[in-house]
Amino acid sequence: MNMTGTIKTRDHLKALDLAYISIGAALIAVCSWISIPTAVPFTLQTFAVFFVMLLLGGERGTIATLIYVLLGAFGLPVFAGFKGGIGVLFGNTGGYIMGFILTGLIYMLFTRLFKNNKVVKIVALVIGLLVCYAFGTAWFMYVYMRDTGEVGLLTVLGWCVFPFIIPDLIKMALAVIISKRVQPVIREEA
Numbered sequence: 200m201n202m203t204g205t206i207k208t209r210d211h212l213k214a215l216d217l218a219y220i221s222i223g224a225a226l227i228a229v230c231s232w233i234s235i236p237t238a239v240p241f242t243l244q245t246f247a248v249f250f251v252m253l254l255l256g257g258e259r260g261t262i263a264t265l266i267y268v269l270l271g272a273f274g275l276p277v278f279a280g281f282k283g284g285i286g287v288l289f290g291n292t293g294g295y296i297m298g299f300i301l302t303g304l305i306y307m308l309f310t311r312l313f314k315n316n317k318v319v320k321i322v323a324l325v326i327g328l329l330v331c332y333a334f335g336t337a338w339f340m341y342v343y344m345r346d347t348g349e350v351g352l353l354t355v356l357g358w359c360v361f362p363f364i365i366p367d368l369i370k371m372a373l374a375v376i377i378s379k380r381v382q383p384v385i386r387e388e389a
Contacts, residue, residue, distance in 0.1 A: 216259060219385075223251040223263030224270065227299075228277035239362040242279045248299045249324055249374035254381060257307025257323075264303045268296060294338020295359070298331030305330055317375070324371055332360050 230247035234240050252260035267277060268288070276283040278296065287293055302324070309323035340355050 219255050220259050220263045220266065223255050223260060224266040226251060227264065227267040228270070228275075231277060231279045232281060234279070235366075237366075241363060241366050243370065244279060245299075245328070245363075245367050246370035246374055248302060249371050250378055252303060252306045252324065252327075253320060253374055253378035254385060257303065257310045261300065261303030261307050264299050268300060271296070289342070291339050291342050292335065292359070293342075295331060295335030297338070298334040301334055302327030302331045321371070321375060324374075328367060328371070336360060 227244065227247040230243035233243045235242070248260075248264055251263050254260070255263060271277045271283045272285050272288055274284045278287050288296060305327040306320070306323040309319055309326070313319045336352075336355055336359055339359055340350065340352070343350055343355070
């Protein structure tokens with residue numbers, strides 16, 4: 200193959216990567232707008248983060264998540280409730296949104312260091328979710344105590360983590376199942 204053919208192939212891969220990353224960021228935004236009304240309402244935002252990691256891989260998935268967070272930081276209404284702006288990220292729950300990036304970095308690290316199989320992917324997502332919870336909870340406590348007053352860790356976990364554990368695990372399971380079905384199509388197109 201000549202030099203021109205190689206460059207075209209590289210350009211094609213870069214363009215395809217950009218397209219997948221853009222679609223991943225858009226999917227996270229759309230899923231953040233979908234609210235499931237329960238006693239404690241939740242969105243499909245974490246489902247989309249899990250799905251994008253599983254479907255696009257750690258590097259492209261993390262970049263898609265980072266772009267999603269940056270779009271919101273610049274004011275686009277991509278966060279839950281059609282909110283956007285740096286104020287959302289610096290608000291009580293902003294740490295959970297920024298924690299999605301940590302989830303992606305952990306997923307990327309695990310899938311690079313260990314065999315890139317289903318078990319490693321699921322373990323990486325679970326650990327990433329736990330880190331997201333920890334970072335988001337620490338952030339929430341800092342902002343809440345700064346603005347409102349003292350609050351205990353168990354109280355914050357009761358508000359921000361415990362009600363979401365089961366829904367997040369269900370969303371993770373759905374992301375694993377759906378990404379397995381969609382993955383062959385992505386590989387054929389790439």
